[in-house]
Amino acid sequence: MNQGNVHQEFGFVRRYIISTDHKVIAKQYLVLALGWAVLGAATAYLIRWQIAHPDTEAFGWGYIEPQVYNALVTMHGTIMVFFVAMPLLLSVFGNFLIPLMIGARDMAFPKLNALSFWIFFLASAVLLASFFIPLGPAAAGWTGYPPLSAKNEYTGGGYGTDLWLVSLALEFASFLLGGINFLTTAMNLRAPGLTWFRLPVIVWMQLTAAVIFMLSVGPLVAGAILLLMDRNLGTTFYLADGGGDPLLWQHLFWFFGHPEVYVLLLPGVGIMLEVITVFARKPVFAYRPIIYTTIIAGFLSFIVWAHHQYISGMDPRLAMPFSITTIIISVPFALIIFSIIATLWGSSITLTSPMLFALGTLGVFIFGGLTGIFNGSAPVDIYIHDTYFVVAHFHYTLFSSVFFGGFAGIYFWFPKMFGRMMNETLGKVHFWLTFIFFNGVFIPMHLVGLRGMMRRISNPMQYEFLKAIEPLNMFITLMAILLILSQLVFVVNYFWSLLRGKVAEDNPWQANTLEWTTSSPPPHENFVTAPAVYRWPYDYSLPDSTADWLPQNRSEATAKLVTP
């Protein structure tokens, strides 16, 4: 078992702190992402308190000044997108699963992998530091539009925005290096017999997300450099009185920003499919079409960005071309959704907690995808742009992937990662509370937006036309507090299971993918003997076999030895 397993000779630091083992690195990202999620939830609590009870003292905090409110809103978006969603979906699941699912010992560049994590750690430290400096963190929204973000006299802040930009740049560098690792690993280190179309869907999703990220982030890096120059060197890229153009930032930002939402969505879809096939005991329906349309969606994602800018002052004639590309991009995702529903047809479903979360991902994402149609229509956007309708929309799409998908993944792969089972009852309670309170927060939020409530205002009661939504906002805040408190069930389950959970066997779910053919947790180099692959991952319920599952590493000869 320990033959060739160098890991045992390392001390604590080399094994758990500066480790090059992809599994340890994945867990490091998990700890950091969940830590940031707590901070992100705290910002959400304060924002919701202020909206529902403007200019009162928030319980546990105190009075929230307008400038602080702007910083809260900015940090909430920045933290959730860049320091929770990205690391959780890509770094945790991508790092942990890709080498295991392809039958490799580790990533192609293990040291680069460790470096990626520590750069991300540094990015986190920089952003966290910005909370404690005089004049506080960035406060121009997570979208950081200049001129507001370009000059301190406009925000009333200090170098918080500079730290924000540096932190993002470091984070982008970390994910670029990570993407290089994912792609090279999958291209070069697949086990014998593991052709491209025998890869689990989640691997395809991670790779597509990595390519999208790597090709889209460049212009924002450029834009961030220009903003740093405007802020510190007196240039005027984004300032009209110097010959610059505020809209330049918007184009550079959203050229990245839109593909980024698919970077965040695809891993969640991947997790959903892996979990659903296992607990429905059925193959993925339309596996190849799903992969092809995902790649097509990846291309399309680069030509829709200005639907974020219909109202920005860009030439109105651009609105229609971008409306068309935007409506077209709904087609690949409709295909994926219909295929997942078809996967459920004729299945044999067991509602374990990972399965509940995976189905929750599906249900919540459909809702979010449908409200996207409103936002993509330029004339409707005249009214709903920069209102809470947009906020409700993207919380449905993002929350579905990040939290419902993320939890599905954690519950599903926890046994493999930590060698213990999570508590099923607590898992189910966590799901139902999260599902109910999530919808309690965000369904009414659509109504708030349709009434016309603008984003990023700290006191809707300053507007007569918004007086009618005061009860709704109070209800939303109550639901949000309950949603946050419900996560304690997960925290308790997580730590209790780590310490006292039932010891997990190799393959508690009777799943087909390669990570389940090794121990829970796997040894340092993943497999005692390198696996060979004979089939795709979805031979569940094959008509002419006794067992309703068949792992990828089973040849015809050994297939019959699988126990039902």
Next chain:
Amino acid sequence: MHDWFPENVSTFGGDVDGIFWFIFYIVTIWFFITEGLILYFIFRYRHKPGRRAVYATGNTWSQLAWVLVPLAIVVVLDLMIDIRGADVWAKVKGQRPPADLVVRGIGKQFNWQFVYPGPDGKFDSEDDLTTDNELHVPVGKVIHVMLTSQDVIHSFFLPHFRLKQDAVPGRQIPVWFEATKIGEYEIPCAELCGFGHSGMNGRVYVHSGENYQKWLSEKWPKS
């Protein structure tokens, strides 16, 4: 349900709302079909001992048709949404009808300023009038507002008119509207513009023709 929106007092507000409701009915039907199927399948195909799942991979055209046919319907509906939407977009943001009144709208931290050209009809002349947060217009007339900003990006939002346009420093961006009802309506700012963003609020006063003349003669007594 239709009353939930702020009261519409603009000639094109109904068109904007029309696209919203068109999308709403399409999307609601899809919502019930998809979510309904999911719930039904979860119940119908729950695990029962002795029953096995169907090994259906969608690799034949007859199986794939179950996905491709709904997809084709989605494509058709999508195109209809965009075609209808294009007309409304062109109406609001494209060719503006000729103006009965042109006003400059300037966003600044943290209020709106409006500049009237006065009886000589020329801007930057002696009889110009600048108001803070007050936009006075006659009912039933076409109003053009040339938007800009003095500092950061603001957004000129008239919820009751279904009109919104970012006001950008260094640009002059025209918008138009025609009010159908007399009254007072708010002009919030709809783009984060600093610590005073919340509460930045102007007011449009839609007057009857007569009252508008009265307001004019108050402001420009000689004419």
Next chain:
Amino acid sequence: MTTQTAAISEMESPVGKNGTWWFLASEIPIFGGLIAAYIVMRLGSAGWSEASSHLNFTVALLNTFLLLTSSMTIVMAHAAVQRAALKRAAHFLGLTILLGLGFLGMKAFEYSTEIGHGFLPSSGIFWSFYYGMTGLHALHVLAGIIVNVVLWSQTVTGSLAQQPHRVELAGLYWHLVDIIWIFLFPLLYLA
């Protein structure tokens, strides 16, 4: 199909090459974004050719020549490595480094002259782009020089024999830096 348990040939490194290509692919949109922004803003405003006329075309032409030559010398270094002629490889790597340093030196001379005449990044949009783009490019040249210095010292001590493919990978990066300059030169100096 290669088995992952078989030793990967040290002269060819599909993994390293793959990784390098993805890295280059991610660098291109960074400069692409800057260049696109420059072009769009340039088309929309007058007066840039006046500003650009203050640049030193001759120096930039010389710099272009230096970089192009250095791309050639690094290819020759790689060819030498493939023939296991490490001493020759060291010479060509050394030349590449010197040419790169020459480029940076000329750039520093340009900057100091321009700053001396009062042209700062804040002197106008053209200058903002000029300093931004050439500055970012120069940082990438510097990074490439550092990599080349490390490889040169490995060639001299002989330890490069364990990882000979690295010269090819460094060459790929160096070519990208060269190509980016080939875009920047006409956009800034000629247009």
